Amino acid sequence: MEEYKDIVHQKKGKVDVTPIATFYRNEVKQCIEKDSLKLKIVAFLTTNDQGALDYSKWTKLACNKDGIEFELRKVERVDLEDLILEANKDDSVHGIMVYYPVFGGMLDGYLQDVVTPEKDIEGLSTRNRFNLYHNIRYLDDKQTKKCVIPCTPLAIVKIIENLGIYDKSLPLGEHLKGKVITVVNRSEIVGRPLSAMLANDGALVHSIDINGTILFQKGKREGTIKMSETDVPKEESIQKCDILILGVPSPNYKVNSDLVKEGTIVINFAGCLNVEEDIQSKCILVPTIGKVTISMLERNLLRLYSHSFTSTLYTQQPSK
Amino acid sequence: MEEYKDIVHQKKGKVDVTPIATFYRNEVKQCIEKDSLKLKIVAFLTTNDQGALDYSKWTKLACNKDGIEFELRKVERVDLEDLILEANKDDSVHGIMVYYPVFGGMLDGYLQDVVTPEKDIEGLSTRNRFNLYHNIRYLDDKQTKKCVIPCTPLAIVKIIENLGIYDKSLPLGEHLKGKVITVVNRSEIVGRPLSAMLANDGALVHSIDINGTILFQKGKREGTIKMSETDVPKEESIQKCDILILGVPSPNYKVNSDLVKEGTIVINFAGCLNVEEDIQSKCILVPTIGKVTISMLERNLLRLYSHSFTSTLYTQQPSK
Numbered sequence: 001m002e003e004y005k006d007i008v009h010q011k012k013g014k015v016d017v018t019p020i021a022t023f024y025r026n027e028v029k030q031c032i033e034k035d036s037l038k039l040k041i042v043a044f045l046t047t048n049d050q051g052a053l054d055y056s057k058w059t060k061l062a063c064n065k066d067g068i069e070f071e072l073r074k075v076e077r078v079d080l081e082d083l084i085l086e087a088n089k090d091d092s093v094h095g096i097m098v099y100y101p102v103f104g105g106m107l108d109g110y111l112q113d114v115v116t117p118e119k120d121i122e123g124l125s126t127r128n129r130f131n132l133y134h135n136i137r138y139l140d141d142k143q144t145k146k147c148v149i150p151c152t153p154l155a156i157v158k159i160i161e162n163l164g165i166y167d168k169s170l171p172l173g174e175h176l177k178g179k180v181i182t183v184v185n186r187s188e189i190v191g192r193p194l195s196a197m198l199a200n201d202g203a204l205v206h207s208i209d210i211n212g213t214i215l216f217q218k219g220k221r222e223g224t225i226k227m228s229e230t231d232v233p234k235e236e237s238i239q240k241c242d243i244l245i246l247g248v249p250s251p252n253y254k255v256n257s258d259l260v261k262e263g264t265i266v267i268n269f270a271g272c273l274n275v276e277e278d279i280q281s282k283c284i285l286v287p288t289i290g291k292v293t294i295s296m297l298e299r300n301l302l303r304l305y306s307h308s309f310t311s312t313l314y315t316q317q318p319s320k
Numbered sequence: 321m322e323e324y325k326d327i328v329h330q331k332k333g334k335v336d337v338t339p340i341a342t343f344y345r346n347e348v349k350q351c352i353e354k355d356s357l358k359l360k361i362v363a364f365l366t367t368n369d370q371g372a373l374d375y376s377k378w379t380k381l382a383c384n385k386d387g388i389e390f391e392l393r394k395v396e397r398v399d400l401e402d403l404i405l406e407a408n409k410d411d412s413v414h415g416i417m418v419y420y421p422v423f424g425g426m427l428d429g430y431l432q433d434v435v436t437p438e439k440d441i442e443g444l445s446t447r448n449r450f451n452l453y454h455n456i457r458y459l460d461d462k463q464t465k466k467c468v469i470p471c472t473p474l475a476i477v478k479i480i481e482n483l484g485i486y487d488k489s490l491p492l493g494e495h496l497k498g499k500v501i502t503v504v505n506r507s508e509i510v511g512r513p514l515s516a517m518l519a520n521d522g523a524l525v526h527s528i529d530i531n532g533t534i535l536f537q538k539g540k541r542e543g544t545i546k547m548s549e550t551d552v553p554k555e556e557s558i559q560k561c562d563i564l565i566l567g568v569p570s571p572n573y574k575v576n577s578d579l580v581k582e583g584t585i586v587i588n589f590a591g592c593l594n595v596e597e598d599i600q601s602k603c604i605l606v607p608t609i610g611k612v613t614i615s616m617l618e619r620n621l622l623r624l625y626s627h628s629f630t631s632t633l634y635t636q637q638p639s640k
Contacts, residue, residue, distance in 0.1 A: 078534065078547040081453075104531065106508040109429045113446045126433045126446060133401075188426040211424065214398065227398040 011263050014280050014287060020162045021291035025066050028298045032067040039301055040069040041095040041121065042087050046077040051271060052099040055290065062294045068301065077102050081114050088116040095121035095301040109188070121300040123150035124189055133196055135223020148300040153194035155292035156245060156267055157201075163265060163284070165243065166201070173218070176203035182237045184208045184255075185247035190269065194245065196225045206230070206237035213237055235259060243267065246274035257282075331583050334600050334607060340482045341611035345386050348618040352387040359621055360389040361415040361441065362407050366397040371591060372419040375610065382614045388621065397422050401434055408436040415441035415621040429508070441620040443470035444509055453516055455543020468620040473514035475612035476565060476587055477521075483585060483604070485563065486521070493538070496523035502557045504528045504575075505567035510589065514565065516545045526550070526557035533557055555579060563587065566594035577602075 032039065041063060043056055056072050063070040075083055080102060087093045096119045100108050112124040117139055120128055127139065131147045139145040160166070166175040181198050185191035186209035195205040199216040200223065207214045213234060219226040238244060238255060243265045246255065251272040257279040260266065267286040268274055279285055352359065361383060363376055376392050383390040395403055400422060407413045416439045420428050432444040437459055440448055447459065451467045459465040480486070486495040501518050505511035506529035515525040519536040520543065527534045533554060539546040558564060558575060563585045566575065571592040577599045580586065587606040588594055599605055 076549070078549060106426070106429055107506070107512065109426055110446060110449065110508055113433075113450070126430060129430065130433070186427070188430055192427065229396070229398060 012280060012282050012284060014285050015163070017159055017286060017289055017292050020159060021295040023162075024158065024292070024295035024299055025062060028068075028295070028302055029066040031302060037067070037302075037305070038069070039067075039094045039305060040071065040092060041097065041297075041301060042071050042073060042093045043097045043099065044080060044083065045072060045074050045099045046080055046102050047099070049099070056099065058290070059294050059297065062291075063298065066298060068298060080111060084111070084114045088114075088119060093119065094305050095119055095297075097122050097297070112189075117147075118145060118304060120148065121151070121297055121304060122189075123148040123154070123300060129188065129193055132193055133225060135200075146303050146306060148303050149197070150189055150193050151293050151296045151300060152190045152269060152289070153197055154296045154300075155289050156190075156194055156269060157197050158296065159267060159286060159289060159292055160198075160243065160265070165265065170202070173200065173222070174202040176201040179203045179243065180206070180241045181243040181245065182206040182208065182241035183245045183247075184234075184238075184274070185245075185269075186214070187247075190247055199225050203243075206232065206241065208234050208237060244275075246270060248274050255279075332600060332602055332604060334605050335483070337479055337606060337609060337612050340479060341615040343482075344478070344612070344615035344619055345382060348388075348615070348622055349386040351622060357387070357622075357625070358389070359387075359414045359625060360391065360412055361417065361617075361621060362391050362393060362413045363417045363419065364400060364403065365392060365394050365419045366400055366422050367419070369419070376419065378610070379614050379617065382611075383618065386618060388618060400431060404431070404434045408434075408439060413439065414625050415439055415617075417442050417617070432509075437467075438465060438624060440468065441471070441617055441624060443468040443474070443513075443620060449508065449513055452513055453545060455520075466623050466626060468623050469517070470509055470513050471613050471616045471620060472510045472589060472609070473517055474616045474620075475609050476514055476589060477517050478616065479587060479606060479609060479612055480518075480563065480585070485585065490522070493520065493542070494522040496521040499523045499563065500526070500561045501563040501565065502526040502528065502561035503565045503567075504558075504594070505565075505589075506534070507567075510567055519545050523563075526552065526561065528554055528557060564595075566590060568594050575599075 043059070045052055045056060060070040060072065073083070084096060087096050096115045098111060098115070102108050102111060113126050115125060117125045117127040128147050129150065132149055137147055139147055165179070167177070168175060170177055176198060181203045183191050183195050183205060186207050191207060195207040195216040199205050199218055202218060205216040207216055213230050213232055215228045215230050217226045238259050239261060241264060244260060245267045247269045249270055253274050255275045257276045260279060260283060262282045265284045266275055266279055267289065269289050273287055363379070365372055365376060380390040380392065404416060407416050416435045418431060418435070422428050422431060433446050435445060437445045437447040448467050449470065452469055457467055459467055485499070487497070488495060490497055496518060501523045503511050503515050503525060506527050511527060511529070515527040515536040519525050519538055522538060525536040527536055533550050533552055535548045535550050537546045558579050559581060561584060564580060565587045567589045569590055573594050575595045577596045580599060580603060582602045585604045586595055586599055587609065589609050593607055
């Protein structure tokens, strides 16, 4: 990953993550070509949401370019569960994704678990998340089926890694030692798994949601996470952090630039920008991460498929 | 269940469900005495919520009277996951329950799945709910470990059954044929499983939540459910139903009595009454169901435990 090491010397300005996405997509592409793999993703869409439609187009473009078939299936939400179950059984389908919200709320959480963990390229099933929190690397006792990590948090960790923030001179699990990271979002699909992953790498994470802040740190046992309550006000968590990660799905939520200290790395994964644009005059700003997320979707597809073939890419555990 | 058949002739008035609860608790008690069982429930509480405290007291009272040990553990929410995992492994614990909300939202949904399905007496795990929707009766392929059904929906079905609404002269699966039932609540822990169970018994269910109405009916294959969209206004769903089931957690939500037709059975499972009190002058009103829910909790405990012993109560599948 030598090509990105110079970004760490950049103390401010907007960062385009395209080269990071390209790096991981090329890895996947080479692997697919080398082994002549025929892999197919099926994506279910139940609405006419333009954002989801656009995202599905970009995903299809990327996948097709990298040798992966991508089929968008527009379906009625009341039929979705049955159709997911069919895709679970269909040997020609290797990865399944769903554009949420479908019904909204906990029913969507249920649907995330209808996707079999073996084709869950988004990494949203409870099984894959539970395993992430408990440092369990395989879906099965025989250790033939690897777990995946939710796409968006994985993309953010890869971006941080490629910005040169990880101190690789420290032992594994301490690469982010001494770093304070504030994550404004504690959803089960991004904010919480992300906070756990960053804590697992040694950071002190302030996890903020509408109800308050919870701290995430490394637990006593390897791979476990310790959560603790805190009274630190949200503003202070934003002021004192080295990395600020924003994911509030509202254009009205904007962090005041004055609050953020110079040189902070600001990563925005909300559909809208959660910080004032002028922040880039004193900070590194990653305004969007979608391209890297798509590359992680491809990577997860390969990882899940790897249980049935041997590839050079996956003879070793990926670093994350 | 001959003792309740006269309630069906009652066309109005408040119904006290205590005798129904007593019937099921006595079944459990006899079974525990007969086999000298030593069963223990552990209940986790992370707040000082008075409602939860009261409910835990009533549950403890009932359990102790029926020969079941009940231990309330007050814990910090940040420690809850680890403590559930310990209880999962503790052979002296046979049933685990948690008073929600803990964090609120999807994180609570995650915690519901941390409780092992084998001790999930509340029936809240995705596994137990998925199996309910797909008519899968056992947790394992060898069919030694029975699934349970979420307590509250199960209690409501038992109340309806004991009110004499089920037409047992019809074939199994059609006992509610021709009945229209409206359920105002589509949560994953009560409203949706309940709607599926009632549809599975032949009813046409109008499932209402804040976003609109979905119809639930029997699917083509045995044990499956068909959901479909509808434009029927909420008021009409409430007007035309034979049974109205209310579970809106707000004292401000009150169905206007004028809207409900004479002779409707109104069952309220919200903590507050979702209908005007005067409804009992023309309808059957079941204002609270908590006692039956507790009896179902005991019943589920026994059902989950039944895989390791043989009891007369469970040599046959319970009717639901």
